Amino acid sequence: MSAIPFGVIGVGHLGAIHARIASGLPELKLIGVFDLDLSRSQKIAKACNTKAFTSLSQLLRQVQAVSLVVPTEHHYQVGTKALKHGAHLFVEKPITSCSDQATDLIHRAEQSGRVLQVGHIERFNPAFQSLSGYSLSPLFIESHRLSRFNPRGLDVSVVLDLMIHDIDIIHSLIPSPLDSIQACGVGVVSTSEDIANARLEFANGAVANLTASRISAKDMRKMRLFQSKAYLAIDFLDQKSEILHLDQAPIPQDIAATCIGNIGVGEQSQSIYLQTPPAIPTNALEQELTSFAQSIVHNTQPVVTGRDGLRALQTAEIILKEMSRRQELSAKKAGL
Numbered sequence: 001m002s003a004i005p006f007g008v009i010g011v012g013h014l015g016a017i018h019a020r021i022a023s024g025l026p027e028l029k030l031i032g033v034f035d036l037d038l039s040r041s042q043k044i045a046k047a048c049n050t051k052a053f054t055s056l057s058q059l060l061r062q063v064q065a066v067s068l069v070v071p072t073e074h075h076y077q078v079g080t081k082a083l084k085h086g087a088h089l090f091v092e093k094p095i096t097s098c099s100d101q102a103t104d105l106i107h108r109a110e111q112s113g114r115v116l117q118v119g120h121i122e123r124f125n126p127a128f129q130s131l132s133g134y135s136l137s138p139l140f141i142e143s144h145r146l147s148r149f150n151p152r153g154l155d156v157s158v159v160l161d162l163m164i165h166d167i168d169i170i171h172s173l174i175p176s177p178l179d180s181i182q183a184c185g186v187g188v189v190s191t192s193e194d195i196a197n198a199r200l201e202f203a204n205g206a207v208a209n210l211t212a213s214r215i216s217a218k219d220m221r222k223m224r225l226f227q228s229k230a231y232l233a234i235d236f237l238d239q240k241s242e243i244l245h246l247d248q249a250p251i252p253q254d255i256a257a258t259c260i261g262n263i264g265v266g267e268q269s270q271s272i273y274l275q276t277p278p279a280i281p282t283n284a285l286e287q288e289l290t291s292f293a294q295s296i297v298h299n300t301q302p303v304v305t306g307r308d309g310l311r312a313l314q315t316a317e318i319i320l321k322e323m324s325r326r327q328e329l330s331a332k333k334a335g336l
């Protein structure tokens with residue numbers, strides 16, 4: 001396939017990584033970068049051996065696809081402009097600041113026949129992908145995404161900053177509508193929530209309990225899945241997974257299994273098998289951009305669609321609303 005003329009809009013912390021990776025991918029031809037901060041775009045352009053554009057329109061006239069890596073509050077306005085120029089759009093997560101904007105962006109992409117992919121990068125994490133051969137139907141999920149304090153990203157709640165990664169993964173695992181959400185959160189060092197917990201209940205009976213913190217002593221990104229006959233653990237940080245499966249034989253059969261015990265007697269006896277699916281170490285952002293390029297070339301739906309991004313954002317919005325309802329209630333009780 002011939003390389004797609006490509007641009008990166010916004011080359012701050014994450015955009016610089018998009019530009020570096022795009023410059024090395026055979027599927028993409030990095031035409032240039034654009035950032036409101038010209039000295040920043042010049043620095044990144046030099047490092048990536050590409051051009052620093054001084055006008056967004058000029059860049060958009062020369063590319064067929066872009067990565068949009070500006071602060072979330074500008075995703076909608078800049079994304080709309082990119083689509084108007086006919087560019088396929090990779091937009092970082094969260095898709096937009098609010099679901100109305102996301103819905104409009106999705107319609108614009110659909111009407112213009114452009115690919116819209118959202119940067120929910122954990123879908124490309126080797127640990128998550130290592131479970132693709134296993135039939136997942138979780139009834140209970142526990143997730144912990146804990147991060148050490150970093151002054152970056154404090155302008156938004158930890159729900160939009162970190163928890164939204166797990167919200168997207170959970171929606172991809174539980175194909176059932178949401179029944180109810182309970183949530184609480186506390187701002188410890190910032191004016192928005194730095195630590196949050198949400199309990200999502202789904203119409204099929206499944207429950208997910210999510211905790212996200214950006215004021216933790218150490219980093220952790222773990223998800224534990226419980227379903228009939230199996231317990232699965234995904235470590236997104238160490239990029240490995242584990243399956244504990246109860247049956248007469250290990251499933252899937254092609255992954256080496258160790259029998260670690262038995263339950264029951266006679267014909268009812270079942271063995272407990274421990275399996276560690278091989279997770280091929282890969283750069284998830286590289287996989288994400290390669291997959292985006294393939295969707296453009298083959299005119300196929302991206303792995304993470306605009307509607308996936310919208311669904312995660314809508315759930316995050318309900319969580320935020322529920323948290324502020326509880327905070328108001330607590331303040332009222334305290335007579336504040």
Ligand code: NAD
Binds near residue numbers: 009
């Ligand atoms: P950043 O502040 O480091 O960089 C943003 C850059 O955009 C800056 O250089 C700024 O000058 C530029 N900019 C601002 N408005 C612009 C505009 N209208 N046009 C062009 N350039 C503009 O931010 P960041 O940490 O790189 O985050 C960018 C986006 O990536 C956010 O939406 C964030 O949520 C997302 N993000 C995703 C992940 C992930 O895990 N997928 C991780 C970090 C950040």
